[in-house]
Amino acid sequence: MKRKTALRWALGLFFGGLLVLTFLSNTIQSLSLPKVAVEKPTVGSLDLSISEDGFLQPAYTAPLVPLGNWTVTTVHVKKSDHVKKGDPLLTFDTTTTQRSLEDEKTRYEQLQIQYLQMQEALKPLLRQGDDEDAIEKQKQDLQVKQLDMEIERRQIADLEKQIRDGEVLRAPFDGIVSSLSVEAGANVSPGQSVCTVASDASGYQLVFSASGDAADALQLGGNVKVAIAATDMPQTEGKDLPAFNGPGGRVLDGKISAIESGSGQSGGEGGSDAKTVTVDVSGDGLSPGLKATANIPQQSASPGFKIPVDALHSDDSGSYVFVATAKEGPLGSSYYAVKAYVNTGEQSDDTVVILSGLSPDERVVTDSSEPLSDGDRIRLE
Amino acid sequence: MTAVARHAGIAVRLALLAALAALALFPIALTVTNSFMSEREISHHYGALQSSDSSGEDAADMPTERVSIRWVPEVATLKAFGDVLLNRPKFLTLFWNSVRLTAPIVLGQTAVGTLAAYAFAKLVFPGRDKLFFLYLLTMLMPFQVTLVPNYLVAKQLGMLHSYGAIIWPGVFAAFGVFLMRQFAAGIPNSYLEAARIDGAGHFRSFFHIVLPLVKPGMTALMLLAFADNWNMVEQPLLFLTEPFRQPLSVYLAQIVSGEQGVAFASSVLYMTPMVLLFLYGEEQLVEGIQRSGVKG
Numbered sequence: 001m002k003r004k005t006a007l008r009w010a011l012g013l014f015f016g017g018l019l020v021l022t023f024l025s026n027t028i029q030s031l032s033l034p035k036v037a038v039e040k041p042t043v044g045s046l047d048l049s050i051s052e053d054g055f056l057q058p059a060y061t062a063p064l065v066p067l068g069n070w071t072v073t074t075v076h077v078k079k080s081d082h083v084k085k086g087d088p089l090l091t092f093d094t095t096t097t098q099r100s101l102e103d104e105k106t107r108y109e110q111l112q113i114q115y116l117q118m119q120e121a122l123k124p125l126l127r128q129g130d131d132e133d134a135i136e137k138q139k140q141d142l143q144v145k146q147l148d149m150e151i152e153r154r155q156i157a158d159l160e161k162q163i164r165d166g167e168v169l170r171a172p173f174d175g176i177v178s179s180l181s182v183e184a185g186a187n188v189s190p191g192q193s194v195c196t197v198a199s200d201a202s203g204y205q206l207v208f209s210a211s212g213d214a215a216d217a218l219q220l221g222g223n224v225k226v227a228i229a230a231t232d233m234p235q236t237e238g239k240d241l242p243a244f245n246g247p248g249g250r251v252l253d254g255k256i257s258a259i260e261s262g263s264g265q266s267g268g269e270g271g272s273d274a275k276t277v278t279v280d281v282s283g284d285g286l287s288p289g290l291k292a293t294a295n296i297p298q299q300s301a302s303p304g305f306k307i308p309v310d311a312l313h314s315d316d317s318g319s320y321v322f323v324a325t326a327k328e329g330p331l332g333s334s335y336y337a338v339k340a341y342v343n344t345g346e347q348s349d350d351t352v353v354i355l356s357g358l359s360p361d362e363r364v365v366t367d368s369s370e371p372l373s374d375g376d377r378i379r380l381e
Numbered sequence: 382m383t384a385v386a387r388h389a390g391i392a393v394r395l396a397l398l399a400a401l402a403a404l405a406l407f408p409i410a411l412t413v414t415n416s417f418m419s420e421r422e423i424s425h426h427y428g429a430l431q432s433s434d435s436s437g438e439d440a441a442d443m444p445t446e447r448v449s450i451r452w453v454p455e456v457a458t459l460k461a462f463g464d465v466l467l468n469r470p471k472f473l474t475l476f477w478n479s480v481r482l483t484a485p486i487v488l489g490q491t492a493v494g495t496l497a498a499y500a501f502a503k504l505v506f507p508g509r510d511k512l513f514f515l516y517l518l519t520m521l522m523p524f525q526v527t528l529v530p531n532y533l534v535a536k537q538l539g540m541l542h543s544y545g546a547i548i549w550p551g552v553f554a555a556f557g558v559f560l561m562r563q564f565a566a567g568i569p570n571s572y573l574e575a576a577r578i579d580g581a582g583h584f585r586s587f588f589h590i591v592l593p594l595v596k597p598g599m600t601a602l603m604l605l606a607f608a609d610n611w612n613m614v615e616q617p618l619l620f621l622t623e624p625f626r627q628p629l630s631v632y633l634a635q636i637v638s639g640e641q642g643v644a645f646a647s648s649v650l651y652m653t654p655m656v657l658l659f660l661y662g663e664e665q666l667v668e669g670i671q672r673s674g675v676k677g
Contacts, residue, residue, distance in 0.1 A: 007661040014653055018466075018476060025470035032467055327640065334469070334640075377468065 033379040034370045038324045038363035041305035046346050046353045049297045052208035056290040058198030059205050066188045067166030068097045079180045083171040090169040101159040108152040115145045174200045178288045204281045211274040213346035224254040224279045225295045252283040300346040304353040311366045322365035339374040416645035418454040423642045426451045461646035479628035483610045486551035490606045494557025502565035520555035546620040564598030600662045601669025
């Protein structure tokens, strides 16, 4: 009887256990198997197009400095004003320099008087004619005084030139006032940049950084479409600006004029292989600081299977992806993650080209709920 | 014949029987022990089987490489069982499909068999024995012969692709009637006559006299019907087209196709209810078969 009871229990437990597992099977499976997202690779060339934002910079800007320790009396222009060559930008109060000039002039007069006195003193010595040494010394003194006077004359000329040239700061060429760092009443000193003027003739540049294979594919002299948004126009009168093409802005032609390895520069978003690309932009009515977007359409040279960058892993043996392979069984298909080593081609921010190692029907694991290793059983999303 | 010779003869016969029993038990024991092997060990030992299978060649192309049979796993693990029970919801689905097919057949066949047995054994009506013989005829025919008529009937009744197409023929299978009739025939007529004199009708006679007396027979029938229907393969293949409605026995029939570890474990799980039920009703089964055999 004991045996029967035990068997009854065993039967009950067996069926009961299976019943419980049946109800919980989906939950259990979701707990025990990593869930993965798969994607079939698409065939084609990688789109390495670049679309980077930047601000238009004049190709050449001249920083303008005052010639003396002066005070600004008048500011003739505002920032972003168009100026012609020779237009006054700032007027300075040159009183301090004028005072120095007068001092120098007075000193020159003093030297002149001293010189005349020494000439007078030389005359009796020459007349007596016996004290050679004294005559010689007096002559040398005279010469020194003469040199002093020359120095003084040059200083006076300098100061006069300073006042003549520096009293009014003028635009060195046609262009736009790209910065203005003083206002009336400000004290300035020589060498301090008070104003910069961007040259019209030099054109504009757009500088941005690019990285990766997209940057490698860039070529000097390549054509670039530079789009400028209308809303980004600075708040100026803009009376002579040409009308924008289209509703949103206008597109200008540009050419890549320089590609520099930007590894030395800090702050490059692409890290060590970031490159600084300079695009020359030509067009009328541009002004510094306009926000522009450079669009460079280009494609990778070698077509292949495109997969998301996240799907690509690497170990000591090279780059690999996980491929979801199905094993058909009477209990339905079960899926396994299998390592497939691949040769990679060019790569953009989110996509990488696989040159070999994959076939078009294979499902590449793009995302998984937990780290995978070769041969893991997985659950497809 | 001397006593020594007689003993020797018994020993030889015993040894022969033991050897045959071992041969019969061999696949079952192998299945049980191998179900505790890890997948790696199984593919190591039976890799030849797998590779010949995956090449997609004919089943007749047996692997040329010799497969070494391993009795004891190097490392015993329940991983295969865990895999089957936790990660393969389809196994459980198929298991319950089997239960849903087998349970109604077993219960129905027992009920029909017992009632019919009472009629065939204890009621007197014209053409009774001819009718019983006709009924037996269906049992004597190989099962496969009736498959096609069964299919046509099921189609006419609109039961194709449903469990009814399998359950109803199972419920009215002749074997249950035959077994129970043999059993009921063993009940002395005097019992029923005495009951009738006391005023009992057919219902009372059946439920209070026949039924308690044929209980061992019912148990035997239940076990035999369970074993028979738990293992059915042809009917589901013919009548059920959707894979997820098939019973477990169909899956186990395809077990060769890869995943031996899972196959071993699911075989063991598949055998378990049958073994437990047999052990549970062992005495009644033996008694039932003996009595029906002796009396019949």
